[in-house]
Amino acid sequence: MDEYRKHIQEAFGESSEDSSDDGDDRQQQPQGSNIGGEAQFIFGENPNWERISEIKGLSLCRDFLTADQQSTLLASILQEGWFSDASHNQAMRFGDLPAWATELSTSIQELIQYSDYDPDSMEMNEQEFIFPSELLIREPLFNQLIVNSYQPGEGICAHVDLMRFEDGIALVSLESSCVMHFSRVENGDEKKIPVYLTPGCLLLISGESRYEWKHEINRKPGFQKWDGLEIDQKRRTSITLRKLCKSD
Numbered sequence: 001m002d003e004y005r006k007h008i009q010e011a012f013g014e015s016s017e018d019s020s021d022d023g024d025d026r027q028q029q030p031q032g033s034n035i036g037g038e039a040q041f042i043f044g045e046n047p048n049w050e051r052i053s054e055i056k057g058l059s060l061c062r063d064f065l066t067a068d069q070q071s072t073l074l075a076s077i078l079q080e081g082w083f084s085d086a087s088h089n090q091a092m093r094f095g096d097l098p099a100w101a102t103e104l105s106t107s108i109q110e111l112i113q114y115s116d117y118d119p120d121s122m123e124m125n126e127q128e129f130i131f132p133s134e135l136l137i138r139e140p141l142f143n144q145l146i147v148n149s150y151q152p153g154e155g156i157c158a159h160v161d162l163m164r165f166e167d168g169i170a171l172v173s174l175e176s177s178c179v180m181h182f183s184r185v186e187n188g189d190e191k192k193i194p195v196y197l198t199p200g201c202l203l204l205i206s207g208e209s210r211y212e213w214k215h216e217i218n219r220k221p222g223f224q225k226w227d228g229l230e231i232d233q234k235r236r237t238s239i240t241l242r243k244l245c246k247s248d
């Protein structure tokens with residue numbers, strides 16, 4: 001058994017792959033997750049993780065939230081009233097997070113924990129797969145939340161997330177799609193790697209992708225294109241979950 005799976009099993013018990021005798025993963029899935037109090041969180045049969053081959057530590061689960069779950073989550077965010085004034089486009093919370101964010105965080109943890117994966121086929125070091133196991137078992141997994149609301153044409157400059165946050169960042173994307181570009185902290189202008197973020201996707205950023213790469217959403221002409229087509233930019237909402245370093 002590889003080290004990654006061993007760590008996860010020590011922390012959470014048997015996984016679906018090892019305990020299921022009829023091959024039906026659904027029976028093993030955690031029940032009762034309830035983002036925003038309405039939508040039942042049920043993983044797809046086998047969550048599909050994409051890796052971005054050029055960037056170590058970056059994992060994308062495109063079908064993380066169903067359309068219903070996205071609507072419920074968005075409704076919970078809007079109910080907070082953070083963006084009722086058009087001049088506000090960002091909300092930040094530390095410590096005790098709103099119930100829907102705690103629920104989301106639990107869902108992320110469960111998704112990673114129950115994901116069927118094959119490190120060999122991913123051609124990755126086990127420790128780099130999806131999310132480092134030692135981070136997955138920290139308590140709490142996340143204690144800082146940022147919700148960004150982008151109007152058409154608005155983006156975010158290239159940055160590395162502040163060092164006051166630990167490794168292991170989760171980002172959930174809602175509403176309009178966008179292209180997030182990653183560029184190396186050193187020699188970053190050489191090549192930008194585009195990552196297409198679609199509604200309901202989950203992006204996990206750890207290791208090299210967190211410390212050695214900057215990320216940005218550049219809205220200048222030419223940057224928001226995918227498959228040769230210009231993305232129709234409407235409002236986009238993103239949720240970033242992180243953990244503050246202990247010394248803070």
Ligand SMILES: O=C(O)CCC(=O)C(=O)O
Binds near residue numbers: 146156
């Ligand atoms: O909106 C996004 O998807 C990215 C947000 C971000 O990079 C951040 O909050 O640090």
Ligand SMILES: [Fe+2]
Binds near residue numbers: 160161215
């Ligand atoms: Fe960021």
